């Protein structure tokens with residue numbers, strides 16, 4: 001097994017639309033760390049979009065790939081890593097996230113989440129008749145899992161990104 005030597009990665013978890021990528025990127029810049037986004041890494045490595053993976057391999061196929069990429073990325077010390085909203089679903093992934101990272105759970109209300117992802121086409125789980133209800137359902141099921149892995153919890157309301165980042169910097 002590869003051993004981590006430098007500082008533990010900061011791992012951001014939370015629902016789609018919680019701000020993991022936006023806040024994570026900014027946080028990394030402030031800390032002068034490298035930023036990685038799990039979905040982006042997965043797309044770069046497989047050469048296709050997340051939505052295409054869902055289309056051809058289903059959610060199960062996507063989760064397998066996601067776990068593999070999480071295992072690789074989370075070994076890198078000194079990074080800020082944004083995960084996909086469902087990365088905490090598997091027990092094995094949660095263990096990896098807890099063991100290797102300093103974990104930040106970004107939470108938001110259903111309305112706020114919905115507002116931020118309403119027009120996004122690359123989120124296959126929301127391609128349903130009632131995406132708002134879907135978000136509510138997913139949040140309800142996942143909330144305890146996010147809480148389980150979190151070291152720090154931060155509510156991303158309508159405050160600007162730099163406020164969130166400043167707050168997190170004071171907590172880390």
Ligand code: S3P
Nearest residue numbers: 015016017039084085086123124
């Ligand atoms: C998912 C969230 C997405 C992406 C995939 C599944 C989820 O990532 O991994 O569409 O299960 O919540 P974001 O949280 O970055 O949108």
